[in-house]
């Protein structure tokens with residue numbers, strides 16, 4: 001008897017030791033990828049706002065602001081700006097502006113806790129010409145003092161809105177792009193090469209951008225996870241470079257927030273690369289009468305963000321779920337510090353806005369308030385990793401107290417919408433979680449690549465669901481809303497635009513729509529012979545710009561509505577698209 005007890009004791013002891021060794025290995029920094037590689041040269045240096053990920057929306061004839069980081073600089077000197085359209089057809093067009101005024105002060109665009117937060121910057125005001133073409137522009141700013149010149153440029157930094165645009169606007173939300181390297185498939189994280197060309201171009205992302213450009217909303221928002229950085233040492237840098245390169249394809253301005261993959265430390269510190277190239281990790285902006293607050297839900301320590309490889313099999317950082325720091329008591333906004341205090345004050349200062357949005361990567365609500373994007377994950381059924389962070393209650397508290405109508409999120413790669421009443425019971429805080437853009441994991445999945453399309457008019461917000469009460473708009477025909485989608489076979493884009501007959505030079509646009517809803521498209525844009533007036537059938541000409549390179553030609557901007565098609569029931573069976581033929585004379 002005694003012998004058996006002793007044997008049992010030894011077995012239990014051995015199990016405890018094995019468990020302990022595995023647990024210590026999983027949680028420890030053993031197997032960490034090398035860190036401390038040189039970061040890419042920063043794209044945000046002197047011109048620190050507006051940026052590619054935090055652009056500025058301006059009306060023709062109104063003020064355009066910029067912030068310059070020039071340590072020790074005083075106001076004044078000669079300050080000029082140049083706006084050049086992003087669209088290659090308009091190359092040669094440029095607006096040269098002289099500053100109306102400049103002052104020094106703390107950055108108004110980079111909050112404390114971000115890279116330039118609390119720094120003294122030179123704030124400069126320009127005026128956009130009243131006849132400026134409504135388009136997306138690269139912005140260059142030059143400062144000359146005593147013969148010394150400093151210049152800097154940010155691509156896609158300024159969007160000049162159509163004149164007279166007021167409280168009504170549209171935007172599209174995209175999430176989880178996951179630009180990656182080829183051949184990164186690993187145990188438990190299969191990734192095909194389908195979405196990445198041999199030269200690294202992210203084709204799934206570029207197709208999504210094309211759908212956005214076809215809709216041509218006033219702007220887009222992206223909700224994080226632009227890279228993967230979670231398979232092999234040193235991936236972050238090349239993935240980020242390819243992601244950044246693809247941003248050039250957008251023809252609308254894009255507001256971005258960081259996801260967990262964007263702040264991982266794999267070779268380089270992703271959080272730093274992000275702020276040196278995209279913009280602040282958190283910030284806010286206005287559009288029409290609405291206010292948007294962009295939140296960083298990745299407030300983990302550098303130790304927690306470092307990539308590790310365990311047992312030659314699992315690659316992960318300690319933390320990939322949501323966390324927002326600074327709430328000693330999450331139920332009491334008065335106690336908040338840091339980013340949470342800044343969000344509280346930003347929302348409080350914008351209570352007069354017609355409506356309020358928050359943008360962030362991790363959903364603090366889904367499902368039913370339980371915030372799965374914040375919790376720990378079970379690992380091999382034994383260990384918990386990945387989350388357990390704080391802040392989800394604080395974010396829900398802020399949304400309810402400060403009347404945030406919509407909180408847009410990604411991370412979970414599928415659609416979900418939930419809501420809680422505002423504290424004043426005058427409305428609801430909706431938490432709108434959305435699906436991914438990439439789908440390189442392949443296989444059968446209960447979600448599909450998509451985007452949301454938002455129509456905002458004062459406090460009325462519509463359009464962000466597709467066919468039912470919570471789904472995103474599919475990027476591909478054959479996506480299955482309630483069932484499994486064959487990700488390996490998705491190929492037909494849900495909306496396609498072609499230019500062709502009838503008429504010399506192909507004076508018609510063919511717009512096909514496989515979606516089961518009518519869609520408004522504003523991106524029917526092409527070069528036509530210049531004429532005093534054009535006759536457009538089945539569409540509306542809303543803008544005509546003589547080509548700078550050849551005044552005998554004009555760039556015409558046409559919008560139209562295409563009716564609902566019949567979507568394909570699955571990825572292998574094509575649907576029956578609705579077609580609108582827009583002709584131009």
Ligand SMILES: [Fe+2]
Pocket residue numbers: 225259260261361410411412
């Ligand atoms: Fe994520």
